[in-house]
Amino acid sequence: MxxxxxxxxxxxxxxxxxxxxxxxxxxxxxxxxxxxxxxxxxxxxxxxxxxxxxxxxDPARQARARQWLAAPDRHLLPLHAPATPPVLRTLPEAPLALFAAGDPVLTWQPAVAVVGSRSPTPTGRALAARFSAHFARAGLAVVSGLAAGIDAAAHAATLDAGGTTVAVIGTGPDQAYPAGHRTLQARIAHQGVVLSEYPPGTPARPGQFPARNRLVAGLALATVVIEAAHRSGALITARLAAEAGREVCAVPGSVLNPRSQGCHRLIREGAALVEGPDEVLALLAPVLAHHLPALRKQLAAPTEQAAPATLPAGWADNPHYQCLWRALDHDPTGMDSLIARCGLTAPEVSSMLLAMELAGIVVSVHGRYCRRP
The missing domain is CATH 1.10.150 (DNA polymerase; domain 1)
Incomplete structure (x- = not known):
């Protein structure tokens, strides 16, 4: 065998x-x-x-799994495979392997989990979209569980912003739950990656979703909770994130909104109170610096005979990216100089440089940055 x-x-x-x-x-x-x-x-x-x-x-289950894996962009990732992000290996209950639909290398991109209520208020849904789109523009992936409500809003907003999103589902990779998310799940598999530890054919069962939440928390450097009741899956994800040593952030809401009670409880228990996505980026700046060496090694590729680096179309209309692109030279420049030239904050410049590295247009040389040769 x-x-x-x-x-x-x-x-x-x-x-x-x-x-x-x-x-x-x-x-x-x-x-x-x-x-x-x-x-x-x-x-x-x-x-x-x-x-x-x-x-x-079981020959029938084996055949079904092999048939699913035979399609393009389908993978079974062992825990210690090079394409499997090392952040997952530190989890006490890390899976043996993951079924992946999409590009598994995207799971290496530094990520923020955005989770919350399955029945959010319009404000909560808008906040999820705003935070997620901002993270995407900053070069971070957005991880969530493809549930109704906040999860779906986070995934959709990330895709609309041209970013990377990772969906961790609690069914087999060939199932959609809820069924109405089949189109969104297919879109994520095309533009990002859908992960499951359950083999093809596995239906939705209650116990699988709390287990799924540990992977959402484990893949992300921080978990942001937007609207959650006192008893909710989002609070389970937040607890698991804290146990895994990740940052936990909660967005406060009205004291009259029962969906904010879980967020307020998290804040009382020590979660970071955040009112905007830039506050999350500021919290993550030291963590990103720690993870960048491994990320650069994973994403390293020869650049000889490559096309000249240009600012991607998605950033061409963004004045901050335009300013940073003009500040970069063909000779390596230090972070302090780039901050002074652009008038931006350190977290903003750090996250934008990370996004440019992931796009392959910027390289880092001993902590200094330049356009790709």
């Missing part, structure tokens, strides 16, 4: 993650884990149904 088939067998075995993760760690590869036999499976804590599934894989 080759590695891909073995990994698929491990994933389709289902059940608790811990025994399969222990088995994989002990044997060193998916193929060795599946070949280890029932005694080894039991010794590492696999349940009887898991042992049965490892010994006799």
């Amino acid at each position: 080759d590695h891909d088939d073995a990994l698929l067998t491990l994933v389709l075995a289902g059940g608790p993650l811990a025994p399969r993760r222990a088995l994989l760690a002990a044997t060193g590869s998916a193929a060795a884990a599946v070949a280890a036999g029932s005694a080894a499976w039991k010794a590492h804590g696999c349940t009887p149904p898991q042992c049965a599934a490892l010994g006799r894989p």
Whole structure:
């Protein structure tokens, strides 16, 4: 059995993650884990149904998963694959692998999670769109769970702004939940990436959505909550983000709005009170500096014989990007000089430079920046 088939067998075995993760760690590869036999499976804590599934894989489920993976831009990403973002590997309950529809490299882009109520007020929906579009223009990806309400507004606004959005869903990658989001999910798969730890054919089940939230929180450097009741999935995501050492931000609302009670509770418990997206960017500036070296290594590519760098059309009408582009030279320039030339804040310049690096038009040389040669 080759590695891909073995990994698929491990994933389709289902059940608790811990025994399969222990088995994989002990044997060193998916193929060795599946070949280890029932005694080894039991010794590492696999349940009887898991042992049965490892010994006799369901041919129908295997065929359905392979058929889904055979289509263009479909992937099964092992946890330690180069295309899998390292932020996920630090999660206590990291999945064995992820099914991905779209470009998995986009999951490396520094991201902010935007989550909230499934039935937001018009103001809440507008705030989600405003924050998400701003993050997109700053070069950050926006992660959410493709649920109704705030999630959908965040995804759609990011796409409309020409940004990258990552949807983590609680069903199989071939399912849409709610069903009305099928078009949006297809759009995200085309322009961003849709992730699921559940194999194709897996329907919506209640317990899968809280589990999905740990991946939303884990993929993002910060989680922003916009409208959430006292008991909501958004608060679960915020708690998981805090436990994973990520920033948690909450947007306050009216004391008369029951959908703001969860945000106010988060603020009382220590979440950052944010009134605008720039405040989130300011909080993230030190975190981004820490993650940039690994990101640059992942995105590095030869530039010889490349076309001359030009400002993309989406930024050509943005005066801030125009100013920063004019301030950049073919010789590396320090951040302080760029800030002085543009009259912008450090978080603004940092996020814009990151976006330009991701677009391939700016390179960093020992902490100084220049246009790509």
